Amino acid sequence: MKKEPSKKYRLIRTLRILSQAAFLGLFVYLLLVSHYTGEDYIKKPVDAFFHFDPLIALATLVAGRAFFAELWLAAATLFLTVLLGRVVCGWACPLGSIHQAFSFIFKKAKLLNPKREETASTGWKYLVLAAVVSGAVFTLNLAGFLDPMSFLVRSFTTAVLPAKAVVFSAVVRLLYGIHLPSLAQPLSQFLENLAVNAVFVQGFAIGILFIGAVLLNLWKERFWCRYLCPAGALLGLAARWNVLKLRIDQDACIKCGLCTQHCQTQAEPYPNPKWRSSECVYCATCAAICPTAAIGFPGSAKPESIKTIDVRKRRFVLASLVGLAAVPLFRITPARKRAHLKLIRPPGALPENQFLATCVKCGECMKACPTNGLQPTLAEAGPEGIWTPMLVPKIGYCEYYCSLCTQVCPTDAIRKLTIEDKTKVKIGTAWINKSRCIPYVLGRPCIVCEEHCPTSPKAIKLVMVQTQLPDGTVATQKAPVIDLDLCIGCGICENKCPVVDDPAIFVTSIGEQRSETNRLLLPVVGDEGEK
Amino acid sequence: MKRRDILKEIALGGLALKFGPELLGGMRPPLPAQDKTGPDLAAVTGESPAAITRAAVEALGGMKAFVGRGDKVILKPNIGWDRTPEMAACTNPEVVATLAALALEAGAKDVVVMDNTTNQAKRCYVRSGIAEAAKQAGAKVLFTDDYRLKKTALGGAWLKEWEVFADFLETDKIINVPIAKVHSLSRLSMGMKNWLGAIGGARNQLHQKLDEAMVDLAAFFKPTLTVLDAYRILVANGPQGGRLSDTKLVKTVVAGRDPVAVDAMGATFFEIQPRELLYLRIAQERGLGTHELEKLTVEKRTV
Numbered sequence: 001m002k003k004e005p006s007k008k009y010r011l012i013r014t015l016r017i018l019s020q021a022a023f024l025g026l027f028v029y030l031l032l033v034s035h036y037t038g039e040d041y042i043k044k045p046v047d048a049f050f051h052f053d054p055l056i057a058l059a060t061l062v063a064g065r066a067f068f069a070e071l072w073l074a075a076a077t078l079f080l081t082v083l084l085g086r087v088v089c090g091w092a093c094p095l096g097s098i099h100q101a102f103s104f105i106f107k108k109a110k111l112l113n114p115k116r117e118e119t120a121s122t123g124w125k126y127l128v129l130a131a132v133v134s135g136a137v138f139t140l141n142l143a144g145f146l147d148p149m150s151f152l153v154r155s156f157t158t159a160v161l162p163a164k165a166v167v168f169s170a171v172v173r174l175l176y177g178i179h180l181p182s183l184a185q186p187l188s189q190f191l192e193n194l195a196v197n198a199v200f201v202q203g204f205a206i207g208i209l210f211i212g213a214v215l216l217n218l219w220k221e222r223f224w225c226r227y228l229c230p231a232g233a234l235l236g237l238a239a240r241w242n243v244l245k246l247r248i249d250q251d252a253c254i255k256c257g258l259c260t261q262h263c264q265t266q267a268e269p270y271p272n273p274k275w276r277s278s279e280c281v282y283c284a285t286c287a288a289i290c291p292t293a294a295i296g297f298p299g300s301a302k303p304e305s306i307k308t309i310d311v312r313k314r315r316f317v318l319a320s321l322v323g324l325a326a327v328p329l330f331r332i333t334p335a336r337k338r339a340h341l342k343l344i345r346p347p348g349a350l351p352e353n354q355f356l357a358t359c360v361k362c363g364e365c366m367k368a369c370p371t372n373g374l375q376p377t378l379a380e381a382g383p384e385g386i387w388t389p390m391l392v393p394k395i396g397y398c399e400y401y402c403s404l405c406t407q408v409c410p411t412d413a414i415r416k417l418t419i420e421d422k423t424k425v426k427i428g429t430a431w432i433n434k435s436r437c438i439p440y441v442l443g444r445p446c447i448v449c450e451e452h453c454p455t456s457p458k459a460i461k462l463v464m465v466q467t468q469l470p471d472g473t474v475a476t477q478k479a480p481v482i483d484l485d486l487c488i489g490c491g492i493c494e495n496k497c498p499v500v501d502d503p504a505i506f507v508t509s510i511g512e513q514r515s516e517t518n519r520l521l522l523p524v525v526g527d528e529g530e531k
Numbered sequence: 532m533k534r535r536d537i538l539k540e541i542a543l544g545g546l547a548l549k550f551g552p553e554l555l556g557g558m559r560p561p562l563p564a565q566d567k568t569g570p571d572l573a574a575v576t577g578e579s580p581a582a583i584t585r586a587a588v589e590a591l592g593g594m595k596a597f598v599g600r601g602d603k604v605i606l607k608p609n610i611g612w613d614r615t616p617e618m619a620a621c622t623n624p625e626v627v628a629t630l631a632a633l634a635l636e637a638g639a640k641d642v643v644v645m646d647n648t649t650n651q652a653k654r655c656y657v658r659s660g661i662a663e664a665a666k667q668a669g670a671k672v673l674f675t676d677d678y679r680l681k682k683t684a685l686g687g688a689w690l691k692e693w694e695v696f697a698d699f700l701e702t703d704k705i706i707n708v709p710i711a712k713v714h715s716l717s718r719l720s721m722g723m724k725n726w727l728g729a730i731g732g733a734r735n736q737l738h739q740k741l742d743e744a745m746v747d748l749a750a751f752f753k754p755t756l757t758v759l760d761a762y763r764i765l766v767a768n769g770p771q772g773g774r775l776s777d778t779k780l781v782k783t784v785v786a787g788r789d790p791v792a793v794d795a796m797g798a799t800f801f802e803i804q805p806r807e808l809l810y811l812r813i814a815q816e817r818g819l820g821t822h823e824l825e826k827l828t829v830e831k832r833t834v
Contacts, residue, residue: 038657169678176678185676192652192674370651399651401613401658438739447715448735452649456773462715478715496649498735 003252009287009295016090016283020097027094031156034367034408035195040419042407047364049094050149050410052077054238055132055231056360059143060411063136064358068412081235085242089225089232089265090281095148096225096232100264100283102214103221111218116261122226122279123311127319129233134323139353140330140384142323144361148224148231151213154363154387158200158376159207161367165191165198197372199395202387206376222264225281236278244297246280248272252294259286259295269295335382339518341508343380344391344489347398347425348406348415351514352381359413361387365405371396373491374405389414391427393491393507398427400454400490423455428489429511429520430459430482437504443467443475449493449505450480459486460493460505480505484521487511569596570830572787572796577834580625580762580784586834587758587786588633597756600638602703605645606630606670607754609710609725610659612771613650619765619778622710624660626760626784630708631670642670645698646728673698680731687747688817689740694732699752707754707790711761711781711797713769716741717810719801720770721794722757723749742810749790750819757793759785761800791820792827799824 027049034046047070050056057074060066077088089096106112132142144150168191175184200206216223225232246269259269267279269286287295335343339352346365349355366374366389373396376387389405391398403422406414417425430449438446450460465479480493489507497503511520573590575583588594598604608622616623631642644665648655652674656662662672680694699705709725716738717724726748727734737744761784767777781800787793791814795805805811805822815822 036651036653038653172676173678184678185673188676188678189674192676195651195653370654399613399654401654444739445716445741446738448738450715451770454771454773456768456777458768496735498733498738500733 003292006293012284013288019091023092024094047410063141081238085239090283095152103217124227125233126311129230130319131323134320138327139357150362155210157363157367162198165196242277249294252292333382340380344428346405348417364408368404368408393494397492397495398490426513428507439477439479571827572829576783581629583784584629594633594637598637604639604704605702608708610646613654619763620771621659624664628664628668631668647675685751689743690747704755707757712765721797789820795822
């Protein structure tokens with residue numbers, strides 16, 4: 001009996017690829033518009049991908065003990081998965097699509113040669129999930145490290161897009177260099193409008209991790225999706241009914257094993273009874289490549305007979321214990337005892353412990369920040385806080401009339417603020433290093449910090465100061481002093497200070513209004529009267 | 532060609548490169564006081580920023596006296612801060628738009644509006660209202676582009692060279708459109724302070740000798756016309772204000788060919804004698820213009 005591959009499933013495969021491309025495109029688009037486009041409030045649903053991600057929802061609910069309005073979108077994803085299986089992984093997840101695209105390329109280049117039968121356990125990701133959930137019970141939010149949306153947005157924001165920006169500005173320079181201003185100018189204006197932040201202290205490290213995740217596809221197809229992804233694991237647990245069920249026409253099947261060899265996510269389509277509905281992402285690869293069109297996905301209202309996921313109970317318990325053990329381990333850090341001076345959180349950030357429990361380290365805020373000042377932390381917030389946002393005024397300051405970071409935060413770890421409310425939030429306090437400040441130590445005029453101070457009245461006042469110069473003469477200059485009641489810690493003074501290497505005016509976190517402990521002056525009864 | 536000739540040419544080329552911009556600067560129309568047709572200054576007061584701007588330019592002989600057919604014109608407003616027009620931190624958008632329209636009416640080929648801002652450029656361009664207004668008037672609104680910065684010999688007394696945006700070097704005419712504000716160092720920030728937005732580099736170091744820097748820059752840029760927006764001036768918390776109470780309505784526009792005289796007139800709105808301002812005294816000594824208002828013909832009008 002001679003048969004052709006199935007036209008229908010080849011078409012479905014094409015549709016799936018189009019769908020993946022569309023969702024990836026939408027993802028990149030929403031990321032690119034997460035910045036100041038000319039309006040104070042971002043109206044596009046730039047954090048939508050997070051809201052459809054049930055792992056983010058679970059982590060926020062359990063670790064953050066918090067609800068957010070869009071939680072029902074994650075429920076919709078779960079419902080869809082209960083009904084249809086992990087279609088979201090196969091058809092929509094942008095990180096899955098990137099892994100799949102690279103797997104495809106690696107296969108074509110013969111760099112990846114899938115085994116006819118894969119024996120590695122797909123159970124690891126369930127263990128990752130178990131660790132995340134058990135940690136979350138004790139408010140340790142580990143979801144951000146490996147959640148696909150967090151991983152992708154963080155990698156794109158701090159590494160992929162900045163690298164592209166560097167390339168594009170090199171192109172602009174080249175075009176100007178070869179005297180083509182008519183091409184260079186529009187490109188340069190376009191880039192200025194796109195406002196991609198191109199400077200990240202950990203861009204290199206996060207970029208290497210992203211490349212590493214992509215290169216894992218050299219080893220196993222969609223390595224991330226098969227073995228690591230805790231969100232995929234959560235959906236795998238939810239995949240139960242799977243209305244569309246894989247069926248092999250035993251008469252047509254020639255037992256070539258291609259379907260199992262090329263199954264993207266190791267769901268083992270052949271032999272039929274081994275098919276694991278919890279791993280299948282309905283990519284339709286098996287049905288499309290079957291040389292005799294023996295594979296189909298007919299609908300069946302009967303719930304799938306449950307194939308246990310590839311995890312032994314003991315391992316599951318062990319992983320949960322690992323998650324629990326991680327809790328104290330992550331908290332052996334002075335960060336919880338005393339606030340780090342450099343840990344200037346974005347305006348609207350929750351009090352530190354709540355913030356750590358809610359933030360998923362995605363970096364959306366860093367993408368939206370107009371000055372590039374929001375940067376991923378390394379050690380400042382302890383191990384729990386790795387890659388959470390902090391303001392580094394030397395790189396960029398907090399723009400006075402801007403609340404974009406608060407608007408794009410998918411889990412409300414940074415509370416949404418109106419522009420007006422934001423201008424009143426104190427995120428730190430400025431200090432003057434009088435042994436470096438130009439008027440104080442050199443007796444020359446400057447006032448740059450005062451000029452830039454955005455509050456009215458200004459938090460930086462000028463007083464006349466006498467400085468003895470090396471030649472014995474005395475210079476009198478206007479020099480800055482800080483009014484602590486007015487300073488909001490925005491850091492523009494530090495950013496613009498002409499003493500560039502180590503600014504003579506600098507912001508530290510003390511006095512931040514979200515903290516009850518990192519504070520400076522208590523209001524003293526009678527203060528008012530004394531004045 | 533002989534070796535010596537080649538060497539000579541190289542030397543000449545080097546000189547031309549070194550002093551080129553100055554030579555070019557010299558080729559711009561000479562400083563205005565000479566070809567005087569109307570009054571030295573026009574100060575027009577009225578309710579509408581557009582109408583007073585129009586009247587002030589008319590009083591000086593109309594835009595055709597400054598802009599020729601086919602000219603490339605740059606309008607240099609102050610768009611330095613992320614502030615709305617009512618905060619009086621940036622030039623009034625109607626004043627800018629009116630000048631753009633007048634320049635185009637006078638036959639300008641291109642009117643470009645740009646400024647090197649202090650806050651994020653796009654925010655300043657949008658919130659100041661200048662981008663929108665100038666675009667509607669037909670101007671090209673461009674962000675300054677760091678790749679267009681050219682190390683340029685300024686020939687100043689203090690500033691020998693600095694990075695200048697090439698747009699200002701390549702244009703035919705420059706019209707300076709500052710706003711009048713208080714400033715902690717130069718006391719006032721008006722036309723001559725406005726040139727800090729036409730340059731790049733470490734501008735924050737110019738403060739160490741700000742008055743000299745302002746004069747050197749003003750001498751280099753030599754605007755064809757200066758139109759000072761004093762519709763709403765900033766009298767406190769300069770140079771960016773932040774509250775309505777930091778501003779004062781003067782509802783006046785001052786226009787003139789002499790950049791020193793325009794700033795001198797502007798000083799009077801703050802009840803400051805022009806000679807109290809160091810940079811105006813230096814500018815006059817340098818022959819850039821005069822701050823002695825009593826020696827000038829000033830046409831004052833209300834529309």
